[in-house]
Amino acid sequence: MNIIVCIKQVPDTTEVKINPQTGTLIREGVPSIMNPDDKGGLEFALQLKDKFNAHVTVITMGLPQADAILREALAMGVDRAILLTDRKLGGADTLATSNAIAGALRTLEYDLVVAGRQAIDGDTAQVGPQIAEHLDIPQVSYLEDIDFDGNKTFTLRKQTDDGYQVLQMDAPCLVTVLASAVKPRYMNMRGIVEAYQREVEVWGADRIDVAEDKIGKAGSPTSVMKAFPKSLKPAGATFEVSAEEAVDIIVEKLKERHII
Amino acid sequence: MDFGLSKTEELFLQMIREFAEKEVKPLAAEVDEDERFPLETVEKMAKIGLMGIPIPAKYGGVGGTNQMYGMAVEELSRVCGTTGVILSAHTSLCCAPILESGTEEQKMKYLPKLASGEWIGAFGLTEPNAGTDAAMQQTTAVLDGGDHYIINGSKIFITNAIYAHVYVIFAMTDKSLGNKGITAFIIEKGTPGFSIGKKEKKMGIRGSATTELIFEDCRVPKENMLGQIGKGFGIAMKTLDGGRIGIAAQALGIAQGAMDETIRYTKERKQFGRSISQFQNTQFQLAELETKVQAARMLVRSASYKKDNGIPYSVDAAMAKLFGAETAMEVTTKAVQLHGGYGYTREYPVERMMRDAKITEIYEGTSEVQKMVIAAKLLK
Ligand SMILES: Cc1cc2nc3c(=O)[nH]c(=O)nc-3n(C[C@H](O)[C@H](O)[C@H](O)COP(=O)(O)OP(=O)(O)OC[C@H]3O[C@@H](n4cnc5c(N)ncnc54)[C@H](O)[C@@H]3O)c2cc1C
Ligand SMILES: Cc1cc2nc3c(=O)[nH]c(=O)nc-3n(C[C@H](O)[C@H](O)[C@H](O)COP(=O)(O)OP(=O)(O)OC[C@H]3O[C@@H](n4cnc5c(N)ncnc54)[C@H](O)[C@@H]3O)c2cc1C
Numbered sequence: 001m002n003i004i005v006c007i008k009q010v011p012d013t014t015e016v017k018i019n020p021q022t023g024t025l026i027r028e029g030v031p032s033i034m035n036p037d038d039k040g041g042l043e044f045a046l047q048l049k050d051k052f053n054a055h056v057t058v059i060t061m062g063l064p065q066a067d068a069i070l071r072e073a074l075a076m077g078v079d080r081a082i083l084l085t086d087r088k089l090g091g092a093d094t095l096a097t098s099n100a101i102a103g104a105l106r107t108l109e110y111d112l113v114v115a116g117r118q119a120i121d122g123d124t125a126q127v128g129p130q131i132a133e134h135l136d137i138p139q140v141s142y143l144e145d146i147d148f149d150g151n152k153t154f155t156l157r158k159q160t161d162d163g164y165q166v167l168q169m170d171a172p173c174l175v176t177v178l179a180s181a182v183k184p185r186y187m188n189m190r191g192i193v194e195a196y197q198r199e200v201e202v203w204g205a206d207r208i209d210v211a212e213d214k215i216g217k218a219g220s221p222t223s224v225m226k227a228f229p230k231s232l233k234p235a236g237a238t239f240e241v242s243a244e245e246a247v248d249i250i251v252e253k254l255k256e257r258h259i260i
Numbered sequence: 261m262d263f264g265l266s267k268t269e270e271l272f273l274q275m276i277r278e279f280a281e282k283e284v285k286p287l288a289a290e291v292d293e294d295e296r297f298p299l300e301t302v303e304k305m306a307k308i309g310l311m312g313i314p315i316p317a318k319y320g321g322v323g324g325t326n327q328m329y330g331m332a333v334e335e336l337s338r339v340c341g342t343t344g345v346i347l348s349a350h351t352s353l354c355c356a357p358i359l360e361s362g363t364e365e366q367k368m369k370y371l372p373k374l375a376s377g378e379w380i381g382a383f384g385l386t387e388p389n390a391g392t393d394a395a396m397q398q399t400t401a402v403l404d405g406g407d408h409y410i411i412n413g414s415k416i417f418i419t420n421a422i423y424a425h426v427y428v429i430f431a432m433t434d435k436s437l438g439n440k441g442i443t444a445f446i447i448e449k450g451t452p453g454f455s456i457g458k459k460e461k462k463m464g465i466r467g468s469a470t471t472e473l474i475f476e477d478c479r480v481p482k483e484n485m486l487g488q489i490g491k492g493f494g495i496a497m498k499t500l501d502g503g504r505i506g507i508a509a510q511a512l513g514i515a516q517g518a519m520d521e522t523i524r525y526t527k528e529r530k531q532f533g534r535s536i537s538q539f540q541n542t543q544f545q546l547a548e549l550e551t552k553v554q555a556a557r558m559l560v561r562s563a564s565y566k567k568d569n570g571i572p573y574s575v576d577a578a579m580a581k582l583f584g585a586e587t588a589m590e591v592t593t594k595a596v597q598l599h600g601g602y603g604y605t606r607e608y609p610v611e612r613m614m615r616d617a618k619i620t621e622i623y624e625g626t627s628e629v630q631k632m633v634i635a636a637k638l639l640k
Contacts, residue, residue, distance in 0.1 A: 071271055187275040189309030189322040196268050 037116025103210025306377020320372030337513025354381025
């Protein structure tokens with residue numbers, strides 16, 4: 001079984017600051033980490049490696065410094081690491097990002113593609129599902145658990161708003177994973193010692209199977225008009241009351257604030 | 261010497277800090293309070309390879325550097341002094357002498373299980389009447405027939421003893437030769453005539469099981485002799501040179517942990533309408549302490565660097581331990597002071613850190629012994 005995990009390097013902060021002039025993230029001084037949901041996905045992949053001897057590849061699209069999260073993945077136990085980096089890929093929105101990654105995946109063998117649910121910086125939760133669409137493979141998002149029959153069928157538990165669903169899906173397919181679903185393993189010492197002796201494959205845009213106008217700035221239909229920090233919403237109040245009482249409380253609150 | 265960290269060391273620090281924070285710190289207060297050896301932590305450390313960092317891959321270890329090993333002890337001790345010394349005694353005092361003085365058969369027999377953490381190691385040199393004066397060994401080993409030694413005597417204050425499987429111990433094979441009559445042996449748990457005695461109740465590092473080792477007509481196969489006959493004292497001294505890097509790293513970690521706590525606390529605690537970190541006294545104390553902690557770190561790193569590169573490091577290790585231990589004691593004492601009454605209670609970790617720090621001035625050679633080592637080199 002071949003598993004490919006898509007990982008993204010993100011700034012380690014819940015308080016992302018944005019440059020008001022350019023509307024882009026200020027990354028200086030903020031340590032970079034592997035996106036937490038992706039680390040969860042990587043853990044599931046490594047568990048499948050432990051159980052079924054799966055071959056696990058990680059791929060990231062990013063700047064050369066994204067090498068750090070690939071080394072971390074190697075130290076956690078993956079077999080192969082690919083860094084997709086090229087000026088032609090710069091300025092990508094989610095569509096161009098997913099097109100580029102799908103382009104790389106077309107040149108690789110896979111039974112399972114794993115992505116995080118969402119990146120803590122971009123936060124769109126779009127890239128994973130888009131990759132599945134580009135590759136025309138089935139997908140299950142918001143994964144909490146995964147098992148494999150040893151042949152070609154995965155049994156998956158998916159988180160939903162009010163509980164969970166248990167689903168089955170045949171390879172090749174894609175899942176997106178929640179960080180909260182699983183505790184990722186630590187890098188192991190042998191892996192750490194060897195991480196920088198092993199190879200990280202560096203791929204340019206010419207190495208992937210996708211049309212030039214689908215990647216980078218050219219392949220990005222969205223552009224950022226304005227970026228601003230979200231103001232924190234105050235915590236809401238919860239009342240466990242009957243519908244009639246609820247109406248009274250709501251009307252009261254609206255009056256209090258001179259809304260009605 | 262390169263003062264920066266290599267990329268590999270950076271990756272390692274990222275892992276060990278997260279491990280210490282998530283797996284070790286939450287247990288530290290309980291391990292201390294209940295005098296409980298944290299076996300579950302040892303199992304977790306074993307799983308990721310921490311029990312065999314400087315052991316070559318050929319013997320089942322990681323093939324890492326002494327620098328990384330020191331960093332591991334530092335980061336563990338930063339949150340729990342007990343966990344730091346468990347790793348230090350295992351690695352420096354048991355794995356290292358077997359690696360450095362063992363035969364190929366002994367290395368193949370013991371190191372893979374020690375490096376994987378399946379077995380824990382211990383070291384028995386100290387006796388009731390042989391502390392600083394370690395040459396005054398009273399434990400005896402007498403040849404019985406051609407292929408066994410009979411060991412009689414006892415060792416005290418032995419770290420990890422209850423949970424260890426392998427012990428490097430020292431005994432007199434010929435009293436008339438003084439320290440040239442001391443020989444090292446590898447003892448396995450369960451050897452007839454070998455037992456564990458009373459457990460000490462201690463001021464600090466209370467989770468590290470410190471006990472007596474008792475030998476009553478303990479029959480040990482001759483193959484278990486470590487190094488040559490009569491060379492035990494040299495093996496012990498060489499082992500302690502390396503061990504001092506571990507204890508210096510432990511002291512450094514405890515000091516750093518107390519700094520972490522104190523910086524946080526002084527920013528939060530308000531008196532006279534402002535946080536106590538705004539008083540110049542607090543600021544100057546923190547500045548002085550931080551400077552000493554950094555200096556201690558440089559000494560530890562420099563000693564490890566020399567060890568890794570085959571440069572004599574014995575005096576460097578003595579200086580790192582002397583200064584590290586004194587820094588740990590000073591930082592933790594002042595950390596308690598800066599916490600006021602709260603620092604004197606077990607609600608705050610600096611109380612434990614101050615108790616843990618004290619031992620670093622005593623074991624593996626007291627501070628006085630380190631001064632003797634340093635002065636001897638100067639006046640040679
Ligand atoms: C402040 C801000 C400014 C931006 N500016 C621009 C801009 O100027 N122009 C523009 O076009 N776009 C811009 N973007 C969008 C940015 O390019 C997206 O962050 C990116 O395409 C990935 O989307 P995402 O972070 O929402 O990932 P998500 O869709 O939330 O990620 C889901 C999963 O997809 C995978 N994944 C995502 N990205 C990668 C990757 N690079 N490599 C490997 N796997 C990956 C991971 O598994 C991840 O967990 C901006 C975003 C922000 C927050
Ligand atoms: C918690 C703990 C764990 C330990 N773990 C181990 C272990 O795993 N294995 C092991 O073998 N041992 C271990 N020890 C023993 C430790 O190494 C000794 O306690 C230490 O070496 C000091 O010996 P002592 O206690 O006999 O003190 P003493 O030698 O009696 O020293 C008492 C005081 O006299 C001073 N002094 C002694 N001689 C001189 C001198 N010539 N000049 C100036 N001052 C001098 C000392 O510095 C000290 O201040 C441990 C001890 C403790 C408390």
